[in-house]
Amino acid sequence: DAMVIQNPRYQVTQFGKPVTLSCSQTLNHNVMYWYQQKSSQAPKLLFHYYDKDFNNEADTPDNFQSRRPNTSFCFLDIRSPGLGDAAMYLCATSRGGTGYEQYFGPGTRLTVT
């Protein structure tokens, strides 16, 4: 089945130690998104790629970076995780434009110790 896959599902990292989360999709969608979601809150968009074009949200800290080496894969790099970065990180995809739903992966739960 076509889907959005996130690995790992659970990630524990130490304060200040770089960590990379990965997302892959078999939907061949143009757009890939990264969201941060904290407990009992709505997903917060960090950035997205429309094909190879990177779109950063104005309030996304520089500590968060992303790479999209090809259509299928997208990575979230946290250069120096702080305790406040502990959250669920959700990857989503869409065909692009408006009126196209976003398909979400299961998320990666990040713990910072």
Add this chain to the structure above:
Amino acid sequence: GESVGLHLPTLSVQEGDNSIINCAYSNSASDYFIWYKQESGKGPQFIIDIRSNMDKRQGQRVTVLLNKTVKHLSLQIAATQPGDSAVYFCAEALFGNEKLTFGTGTRLTIIP
């Protein structure tokens, strides 16, 4: 700034009853609206969507109503089941924009 918000953060409904989850949006230019269901520890799951040229759309046990006059969106779930317990988010999008703006979410609890 523009935002999408929900009137009620929590809602408890008896199993078998109908539930209504409400959402207010502030951007009259929004063209597309979508409801997601998120179970604990999982990613949001698409439920139903509606374009601004419609005022009602039905799916299996779910109906979305859009009132553009008062900028209000609702999700009706018929004959609720225990599996309907989750957090429900509404989201909106502007025409030509691939980004969604999410509302704050409502936690729906089904009472057996």
